[in-house]
Amino acid sequence: MRKKVVNDLIGTSTEILQTFWHKDMSLLSHYLDDDVFYCGADPSQYYSSKNELVNYLYSVMNGCSESELTHIDLQCVFNQQNICIIVGRFFLMTDMKSLEMVHEKQRCTFVWSIDKEREGRIVYVNIPDYIGKLEEGEVFPHKMGSTTYQYYKDMVKKLIEPDKTILVNDKSKHTCLIPLKDIHYVMAFQHNTVIYTSKGEITCTVSFNKMEELLGTQFFKIHRSYTINREYIRLFGHDYVELTTGEKVPMTKRNRAQLINSLMDCTNIQSGIDDDAKK
Template structure:
């Protein structure tokens, strides 16, 4: 079940997004989904419900979309956020809250479909791709989408996850690299980073969305830039 939320104070826009959403899902023969609507950010937050995807207007009374998004991220909410607004100049602010995309009113059906294609692909990747980490007699299943970076210290690997959890176990970074996919980049002999969480690079340091910094070797800085550009191209930014 894919759970969608539409948060907009314009009833006509809520209806338009809902119609385009239903039309897309039916066209892709995806029947397991639900759509909930909210008239402002406060009511969305007070619902306490988790959604896979949230279409969020920026200009709203009581609590605007950007403020709502910041609170969601502070709560460690990992919903895919799609801003829907007339304010083109807010596109850069959207990166602060890790927005998945930015749709400008009036909605362009082609852009909406491309966004939905990426949404479905991202959700499928989240659900399917994971690794199993053996820790003595127990094991942990970790989604690749939730791994921010991995580092090796001595004989142990430390996996840093988006919720702040750190999982450690005995392994070699070379072996782990073989088990993960193309969203990860070997930025240093002791580090693997998830490109999705990279927010910049300066003076031999990679800045991550959670505020952490990890090293990138001088010889791999150019390759990191190319990896970031490929990632941006794949996501149609």
């Protein structure tokens, strides 16, 4: 089989994979031979006709979310007479809007039969789905693997982040436990940091840079000497931020646009501010 024909089959196989995971069966169905054979990992996944296989693949498609493929790597491993075998691998990743988090390596196999009288037909295919049987100890309805587990851990961590507590020493060498949710803002003062909280001010023997690391993403630096808690922002002008407590904190003008963009990225805020007005 000529090299151009093989390259065309690799291209068609790639397109079939992409359209299938975009929940479109038309291209795959078009190339399936009437006597196509499919054998999956599970004993029940055994089909020897186009109608049986199409019905099964429709059930796979309906049970999965629309996905994108990356790092697609297909190659021909057998090419003699009228048979061409193409195998490959790719990463399958669901869209974030799908309410599922799947990012998995997948493999596939296409066996093409080429006749001079008609276009190529797929006589064997294996396109695994990411819905699998639950293994012992798994708790998700779909077999999403470690990526999903990590995703949920990160989401829970973000939800409980406001309850995080930092441990610092004040100038009197007292050790203070301060919940992040109680901190309105912090200010650099010489080599120390002043923490403004719901219960008053605390001057601690921690550098401003180290304090930024302790506070994490809940806080935003609006000035080289000031970092504020996003949760307390009420309004801001061109050179200050007013907190819900009534406190006004200096802000450099160049940080105003960054603050607006940061709030939009980290919350459900929708901006009606023109780009020019952000400056």
